[in-house]
Amino acid sequence: MGIIRTNKELYKFSLTNSTLCDFCNTRQDSIYHRFWECECIQQLWNNLKTFLQERHINIELNFKNVSLGIHGLLRHKLSINYLIICTKYYIFKCFCCNHERRFLHLKTYVIEIIRIEKYIAIKTTFKKMDHFIRHLINAQWGWISFPSLFFLLKFPGTPKKQTP
Numbered sequence: 287m288g289i290i291r292t293n294k295e296l297y298k299f300s301l302t303n304s305t306l307c308d309f310c311n312t313r314q315d316s317i318y319h320r321f322w323e324c325e326c327i328q329q330l331w332n333n334l335k336t337f338l339q340e341r342h343i344n345i346e347l348n349f350k351n352v353s354l355g356i357h358g359l360l361r362h363k364l365s366i367n368y369l370i371i372c373t374k375y376y377i378f379k380c381f382c383c384n385h386e387r388r389f390l391h392l393k394t395y396v397i398e399i400i401r402i403e404k405y406i407a408i409k410t411t412f413k414k415m416d417h418f419i420r421h422l423i424n425a426q427w428g429w430i431s432f433p434s435l436f437f438l439l440k441f442p443g444t445p446k447k448q449t450p
């Protein structure tokens with residue numbers, strides 16, 4: 287979040303007309319205000335908290351947790367930090383594109399991200415499996431030419447040594 291330029295900084299270079307927050311237009315823009323303090327954004331975080339509470343996930347949302355992620359989550363709740371990152375990115379996108387911030391849009395956005403991540407994970411897994419199988423074939427059968435492989439498959443037994 288530290289690399290994001292606020293209106294206060296942009297105003298110094300005449301890149302914006304005001305130092306006020308673009309969301310509420312009442313308070314001075316800052317990272318703290320934009321991602322946490324702003325009443326428009328607080329509504330989004332409150333909706334997210336309620337959404338999680340309805341699913342029996344009780345987490346404390348404060349600026350520290352939103353900035354750095356929640357430390358010490360159990361393994362099955364680690365995705366909460368990912369959800370927080372997605373929410374922050376959604377807020378950033380709304381700021382850049384001047385979109386209205388709605389929890390329904392956030393949900394749709396997160397569902398789309400999860401769908402894409404799932405697709406990438408499946409693609410990557412298949413690619414790794416394919417690479418692994420090719421590696422196995424090359425390691426075990428690479429030295430065998432196709433005619434000899436055919437012969438080996440047709441007559442798999444090794445010839446017995448003739449004992450005198």
Ligand SMILES: [Zn+2]
Nearest residue numbers: 307309310324
């Ligand atoms: Zn504001």
